[in-house]
Amino acid sequence: MRAAAPPTTPDAADLDAIRRPRDPVVPPSYWDVLERLLPDVSQPAQYVGGEHNQVVTPWARARTRWLLCYPDTYAIGQPNQGIQILYELLNERSTSLAERAYAPWFDLEEKMRERGIPTFSLEHHYPLWAFDVFGVTLPHELGHTNLLNLLDLGGVPIHAADRTLDHPIVLAGGHAAFNPEPLAPFLDAVVMGDGEEVVLEIDDVLRRAKEDRVAGRLADRTALLERLAGVEGVYVPAFYEPRYAPDGTLRATVPVHPGAPTRVPKRTVQDLEDFPYPQKQIVPMTETVHERFSVEIFRGCTRGCRFCQAGMITRPVRERRPETIQRLVTEGVADTGFEEVGLLSLSSADHAEIGDIARNLADVYEGTTTSLSLPSTRVDAFNVTLSNELARNGRRTGLTFAPEAGSERMRAVINKMVSEEDMLRTAEISFANGWRHVKMYFMVGLPTETDEDVLAIAEMGIKVYEIAQRHGRANKATISVGGFVPKPHTPFQWAAQDTPQEIQRKLDLILEQIKPHRGLRLRTNDPEEGVIEGLLARGDRRVAPVVERAWRLGATFDGWHESETLPQWHQALADVGISLEEASHHERGEHEAFPWDHLDAGLDKQWLWDDWQDAISEKALDDCRWIPCYDCGVCPGLDIQHDTAYTNPETRGPSLPILASGPATPASPAPLGGSPDLPTSAARLESP
Amino acid sequence: MRLRIRYTKQGRVRFISARDLSSVWERALRRAEIPIAYSQGFTPHPKVSFPDALPVGYASTGEYAELTLATDIDPGTGLARLSAALPTGMDITTYLVVPDGARRFAKYLQATLWDIAWEPDVDTTPDLVDDLRHRADALLASDAVEVVRHRPKGDRILDVRPPLVDVAVDPGDPSEPRAIFRAVLRNDGPTIRPTDLKVALDGLADHPLPDPRLYTRVAQGAVVDDGVVEALTQQVEPLTPGRHAEAA
Numbered sequence: 001m002r003a004a005a006p007p008t009t010p011d012a013a014d015l016d017a018i019r020r021p022r023d024p025v026v027p028p029s030y031w032d033v034l035e036r037l038l039p040d041v042s043q044p045a046q047y048v049g050g051e052h053n054q055v056v057t058p059w060a061r062a063r064t065r066w067l068l069c070y071p072d073t074y075a076i077g078q079p080n081q082g083i084q085i086l087y088e089l090l091n092e093r094s095t096s097l098a099e100r101a102y103a104p105w106f107d108l109e110e111k112m113r114e115r116g117i118p119t120f121s122l123e124h125h126y127p128l129w130a131f132d133v134f135g136v137t138l139p140h141e142l143g144h145t146n147l148l149n150l151l152d153l154g155g156v157p158i159h160a161a162d163r164t165l166d167h168p169i170v171l172a173g174g175h176a177a178f179n180p181e182p183l184a185p186f187l188d189a190v191v192m193g194d195g196e197e198v199v200l201e202i203d204d205v206l207r208r209a210k211e212d213r214v215a216g217r218l219a220d221r222t223a224l225l226e227r228l229a230g231v232e233g234v235y236v237p238a239f240y241e242p243r244y245a246p247d248g249t250l251r252a253t254v255p256v257h258p259g260a261p262t263r264v265p266k267r268t269v270q271d272l273e274d275f276p277y278p279q280k281q282i283v284p285m286t287e288t289v290h291e292r293f294s295v296e297i298f299r300g301c302t303r304g305c306r307f308c309q310a311g312m313i314t315r316p317v318r319e320r321r322p323e324t325i326q327r328l329v330t331e332g333v334a335d336t337g338f339e340e341v342g343l344l345s346l347s348s349a350d351h352a353e354i355g356d357i358a359r360n361l362a363d364v365y366e367g368t369t370t371s372l373s374l375p376s377t378r379v380d381a382f383n384v385t386l387s388n389e390l391a392r393n394g395r396r397t398g399l400t401f402a403p404e405a406g407s408e409r410m411r412a413v414i415n416k417m418v419s420e421e422d423m424l425r426t427a428e429i430s431f432a433n434g435w436r437h438v439k440m441y442f443m444v445g446l447p448t449e450t451d452e453d454v455l456a457i458a459e460m461g462i463k464v465y466e467i468a469q470r471h472g473r474a475n476k477a478t479i480s481v482g483g484f485v486p487k488p489h490t491p492f493q494w495a496a497q498d499t500p501q502e503i504q505r506k507l508d509l510i511l512e513q514i515k516p517h518r519g520l521r522l523r524t525n526d527p528e529e530g531v532i533e534g535l536l537a538r539g540d541r542r543v544a545p546v547v548e549r550a551w552r553l554g555a556t557f558d559g560w561h562e563s564e565t566l567p568q569w570h571q572a573l574a575d576v577g578i579s580l581e582e583a584s585h586h587e588r589g590e591h592e593a594f595p596w597d598h599l600d601a602g603l604d605k606q607w608l609w610d611d612w613q614d615a616i617s618e619k620a621l622d623d624c625r626w627i628p629c630y631d632c633g634v635c636p637g638l639d640i641q642h643d644t645a646y647t648n649p650e651t652r653g654p655s656l657p658i659l660a661s662g663p664a665t666p667a668s669p670a671p672l673g674g675s676p677d678l679p680t681s682a683a684r685l686e687s688p
Numbered sequence: 689m690r691l692r693i694r695y696t697k698q699g700r701v702r703f704i705s706a707r708d709l710s711s712v713w714e715r716a717l718r719r720a721e722i723p724i725a726y727s728q729g730f731t732p733h734p735k736v737s738f739p740d741a742l743p744v745g746y747a748s749t750g751e752y753a754e755l756t757l758a759t760d761i762d763p764g765t766g767l768a769r770l771s772a773a774l775p776t777g778m779d780i781t782t783y784l785v786v787p788d789g790a791r792r793f794a795k796y797l798q799a800t801l802w803d804i805a806w807e808p809d810v811d812t813t814p815d816l817v818d819d820l821r822h823r824a825d826a827l828l829a830s831d832a833v834e835v836v837r838h839r840p841k842g843d844r845i846l847d848v849r850p851p852l853v854d855v856a857v858d859p860g861d862p863s864e865p866r867a868i869f870r871a872v873l874r875n876d877g878p879t880i881r882p883t884d885l886k887v888a889l890d891g892l893a894d895h896p897l898p899d900p901r902l903y904t905r906v907a908q909g910a911v912v913d914d915g916v917v918e919a920l921t922q923q924v925e926p927l928t929p930g931r932h933a934e935a936a
Contacts (some may be wrong), residue, residue: 039745052773
């Protein structure tokens with residue numbers, strides 16, 4: 001149970017002086033008190049800042065001051081690209097500054113609460129409560145309790161309704177922000193989609209609002225939120241209310257504040273060339289999960305895997321130019337001293353010019369100790385060729401592929417167009433080329449799955465292991481199996497999530513099957529881990545009290561083995577009166593409203609439904625980069641298009657699989673979030 | 689070309705662990721474009737070595753590193769570049785081009801001068817200085833002072849007295865009183881840390897000492913009468929001012 005009180009904050013007049021856009025009072029730095037605690041906590045270097053490429057701006061030099069946060073440990077959060085992009089963009093502005101914060105581990109949090117040390121920034125160790133914006137990325141659902149904890153620890157009321165102009169704006173983004181409803185009471189504003197443009201627009205609004213406040217032209221926090229809601233893509237949850245049918249099902253979430261739009265669109269940057277960031281990447285002084293110079297080589301994916309939220313919500317595909325990638329890498333490696341380069345995207349082998357990109361970079365770093373990696377999981381020979389090219393300097397250790405499902409039928413359902421023959425041939429080529437370890441990702445708990453489909457995972461693993469052994473006794477094969485969690489804005493958003501017991505039964509089936517093949521490794525996660533993720537992924541506002549209750553019962557770091565929070569969550573569900581059966585484990589109907597219907601990821605709901613129906617009837621759909629448009633709704637809705645070299649016939653590579661497509665689905669208008677009998681207001685607020 | 693370097697680890701960077709120190713240096717070397725040599729073999733490693741690890745949280749003006757370069761550089765300008773590329777608080781203070789046939793670096797680092805510093809406080813510091821002096825006398829007068837070091841694998845009993853060469857208490861000057869306990873410890877034999885010394889001092893009176901503010905490794909080198917002869921510069925780093933001990 002969370003007992004300790006949050007730290008005390010200055011009174012309104014002092015806060016006002018600290019917040020002033022010009023000639024502010026500088027807030028207290030907590031470095032001196034913190035420094036004394038650090039010898040007695042684990043991995044203290046994560047709390048000190050001071051890394052290469054950290055930006056330290058004097059408080060008085062900026063008029064708007066942001067604290068950007070990844071709500072997990074430094075080791076997990078520091079490499080996040082989104083935070084680093086926004087950090088660089090905001091710090092390039094002469095009128096703004098951005099500092100960074102991460103979640104303190106249990107040992108430090110305890111000492112901070114004992115001594116009244118608030119959530120702090122790494123650059124100056126300034127308190128959270130002093131900043132204008134607390135910008136939090138929600139890359140997944142398992143940081144929600146950490147967010148509440150950071151607010152509370154930072155001297156900020158956890159409920160948006162309790163905040164005034166003397167508190168920071170709590171602004172969320174990231175993939176889990178595409179359904180922010182379980183956090184609605186705690187967030188002031190939410191942005192879906194690409195942050196590059198909108199963060200600067202929000203900063204502009206904020207700067208003017210601060211000047212207006214000094215001049216007495218900003219009445220209260222609601223007035224500030226109204227201005228923020230006037231920025232395209234900014235969703236202010238307080239301006240909306242859910243409407244429920246008598247049986248308790250959600251009918252719609254509707255705007256209840258003058259000027260709030262009926263649907264809030266995601267933001268999309270058309271041309272990645274406009275934002276070649278992050279360039280000055282932070283070089284950590286302690287261990288993190290990815291210590292490398294990373295370049296996002298394209299954004300978006302239209303492979304159309306029906307389970308994949310990232311692929312659906314980041315459409316369309318926008319490629320970075322090869323020469324820009326080359327420049328970012330060579331300048332970045334020289335600047336940071338990193339020895340590893342990561343070429344990131346959702347399916348990096350799909351960049352139209354990936355062959356040239358890989359060859360040119362491999363040429364630059366030939367004979368050096370700099371290694372290149374392509375975290376792509378595409379199952380084909382071309383991927384192996386690319387990996388060979390990138391591993392010119394180094395060892396050919398492991399390759400990872402993602403067939404995702406074991407049987408041909410199951411892969412048609414999820415639209416992962418890989419045949420068993422593809423996988424086995426790819427494994428054959430990998431080992432023949434000297435790679436020593438093939439890892440494969442799979443899921444269980446997929447819609448329509450039978451035990452036969454589950455066992456096919458084991459069979460594919462066994463076959464690949466046999467290939468591995470034929471090429472060398474020391475070769476290895478691993479199958480990694482996770483439990484599927486349905487996500488919003490995907491064709492599988494209607495699907496029922498398997499219970500953890502059912503997932504465990506399926507994992508046991510696989511384990512039993514592979515037992516005689518002792519060299520084949522099986523990696524699984526605890527099936528219980530999907531329970532909280534599933535609840536928060538598709539939950540509505542009625543889940544928010546559960547989040548708060550779980551946190552009050554002591555839950556934080558929900559994704560960590562070191563933190564056993566499931567009992568708190570079950571207690572919280574019971575206390576609030578929410579059934580997991582209702583929330584996660586039943587299939588949803590065609591006309592059921594979703595908590596995210598008023599949040600527009602660009603995808604036509606009818607198209608998603610039709611694709612869900614195609615999934616159930618095992619009909620596959622090809623990638624729209626190389627077939628005609630099937631009207632998912634994104635491109636015309638956002639008035640943008642794919643930006644790839646595939647549109648140029650000269651660069652169309654022969655290595656790309658051109659597969660038979662499923663029947664095209666006719667476009668039909670999307671149902672709007674509100675209905676005529678509910679109060680709605682379609683007009684946008686004027687930007688101030 | 690081989691270079692031996694003395695550098696500092698002060699301020700925020702004192703929380704970098706010995707485990708993370710190598711990658712911090714390797715990245716700085718790459719940023720400064722120092723042509724470091726790599727080991728041969730399946731996984732080549734840059735030839736940067738640190739003769740001894742400093743516990744996390746300790747400050748130091750007496751850290752050392754040895755670099756083997758693939759090609760010769762002008763050490764003055766090259767190491768200035770490296771010093772600038774290292775994080776704030778890590779500064780290269782001196783270097784030596786290693787002559788052929790030189791003995792291992794560790795052979796030159798026979799003893800360490802340590803500082804244990806308490807927070808200055810006008811009211812309590814003079815009493816603390818007196819208290820430290822009494823404990824210092826008692827420490828030097830004993831033939832053996834055993835302390836228990838608590839470790840996850842089980843407690844260990846250590847005698848701090850054999851490697852202890854000399855101690856002194858530095859009271860600062862009257863306008864700026866302070867309480868610093870200095871000790872020269874031999875590096876051979878079982879490693880005694882200044883935290884072990886602090887535990888030993890705790891046991892030499894009827895009450896434990898307050899928690900020190902900072903432990904600092906000042907310098908390393910050969911033992912002389914009133915301190916250590918620093919390994920690279922051959923200059924004496926004295927135990928004084930405030931020299932206390934009669935015995936040595």
